[in-house]
Amino acid sequence: MSEKFRIATYNAISARGLERFPHGAYAVGKALAHPDAILLRSHVLELAEIADTVKAIGRAGAGVNNIPVEEMSRRGIPVFNAPGANANAVKELVLAAMLAAARNLVPAVAYVQSLAPSGDFDKRVEEGKKQFAGFELPGRTLGVVGLGAIGGLVADSALRLGMNVVGYDPEITVDNAWRLPGSVRRAASIDEVLKGSDFVTLHVPLNAKTRHLVGRERLAHARKGLVLLNFSRDAVVDEEAVLASLAEKRLHAYVCDFPSPRLQNQPGVVAFPHLGASTEEAEENCALMVVDQLRAFLEQGAIANAVNFPSVEMARESPHRIAIANANVPNMVGQISTTMAQAGLNIHNMVNKSKGEMAYTLVDLDSAVQPEVAARIARIPGVLSVRTLPPIEHSPQ
Numbered sequence: 001m002s003e004k005f006r007i008a009t010y011n012a013i014s015a016r017g018l019e020r021f022p023h024g025a026y027a028v029g030k031a032l033a034h035p036d037a038i039l040l041r042s043h044v045l046e047l048a049e050i051a052d053t054v055k056a057i058g059r060a061g062a063g064v065n066n067i068p069v070e071e072m073s074r075r076g077i078p079v080f081n082a083p084g085a086n087a088n089a090v091k092e093l094v095l096a097a098m099l100a101a102a103r104n105l106v107p108a109v110a111y112v113q114s115l116a117p118s119g120d121f122d123k124r125v126e127e128g129k130k131q132f133a134g135f136e137l138p139g140r141t142l143g144v145v146g147l148g149a150i151g152g153l154v155a156d157s158a159l160r161l162g163m164n165v166v167g168y169d170p171e172i173t174v175d176n177a178w179r180l181p182g183s184v185r186r187a188a189s190i191d192e193v194l195k196g197s198d199f200v201t202l203h204v205p206l207n208a209k210t211r212h213l214v215g216r217e218r219l220a221h222a223r224k225g226l227v228l229l230n231f232s233r234d235a236v237v238d239e240e241a242v243l244a245s246l247a248e249k250r251l252h253a254y255v256c257d258f259p260s261p262r263l264q265n266q267p268g269v270v271a272f273p274h275l276g277a278s279t280e281e282a283e284e285n286c287a288l289m290v291v292d293q294l295r296a297f298l299e300q301g302a303i304a305n306a307v308n309f310p311s312v313e314m315a316r317e318s319p320h321r322i323a324i325a326n327a328n329v330p331n332m333v334g335q336i337s338t339t340m341a342q343a344g345l346n347i348h349n350m351v352n353k354s355k356g357e358m359a360y361t362l363v364d365l366d367s368a369v370q371p372e373v374a375a376r377i378a379r380i381p382g383v384l385s386v387r388t389l390p391p392i393e394h395s396p397q
Helices: 069-075 087-102 105-114 121-132 149-160 174-179 190-196 216-220 239-247 280-300 332-342 371-378
Strands: 005-009 026-030 037-040 056-059 141-145 164-168 199-202 226-230 251-256 269-271 320-327 347-355 358-365 383-388
Touching: 037 280, 056 280, 069 383, 087 105, 087 149, 087 199, 087 226, 087 251, 087 269, 087 280, 105 121, 141 149, 141 190, 149 164, 149 174, 164 190, 190 216, 216 239, 239 251, 239 269, 320 332, 320 371, 332 347, 332 358, 332 371, 371 383
Parallel strands: 005 026, 005 037, 037 056, 141 164, 141 199, 199 226, 226 251, 251 269
Antiparallel strands: 320 358, 320 383, 347 358
16 A cells, blocks of 8 residues: 555554554554544543544444534544444443342442441441342333444343343344344334333434433333343433432433433432443454554545444455445436546446435446546535545555
8 A cells, every 4th residue: 555544543442453554554643643533532622623634534433422523524534433343341331230229239238337346347238238228120121212333242141141121122123023032022113111220221312303212201101110231321311300200219220321410419310420331341452453454545445334324345456446426316326427427537346325415426437536526526416525546556355
């Protein structure tokens, strides 16, 4: 590869992931100037940090709320994430949270820590433990809202613990539906899940539809003694509604990964400090996945796991390739093809895919695309970005 790509990193990215960028072909550095791509984890990316040279953004994790995705779509910039790469880490934390809530482990530990080390210490331990008596998981019902990679793993693990599982996900993909254990009962609504479960765990993205998905009205009809688990995003749950439900003794506990001043020191609340994906394995898996995706895009124009672009892959059959992001409107491919034909370019192979309002076109040509031709394509109304890819150095195997 003759061209060097520049990658600006934010946060600490797994070293094993960064090693996937070939030395000599990529320059990688913290907040590197004039980057071709940005790679980050939880850093809140401001528009001022996104240079005009940026062609892609990679999030070494699942959620992309810290990235201005809509503006990137307007610029024709794909935003990649790593769905499922941290699923096992989150699943294990959900299981730990269920056990902690069922056995009242957090307040029990706090009680022991509060005891003065005097002569009757053992007596006070024995007297105090009665208030922390809990219950076991087998036979209890777990409701899973969101049956993607994480929700599916949680459901499977709960079944193995002897629990009953009911799930709700109106947007479940075919692949996730196939992977879901057959003994998971499908609910018709979130309200059905809340009314019929001892535990409810949330695994949905945060968007306009899911903001305060669980609020006062839904909690008012939840099963008494419910343990609510939130390891998706903080605003999926209405904190004030949760605190009111805890005060009314309808909720037994709220366990989440999103501490806030309002939740701090509230009875019945256990808030972890964003530990969901904080394992060495998850951070490494996320970095490996997103680095591979960035490389495939920068080097070949391929797209996989972009939240705002369709998935597109086309085997390289020519050293001359152009990638075009455009609005998903009629006759766009025709205008692009006509412009190339007028410039004397012969199309060797082409693929065009769309996702919502976004479309993406890859074209292999028999000869190089001159800068003035690329500029002419970029001026077509609806074209968002045009990129000529560096020639391949050898024929694909």
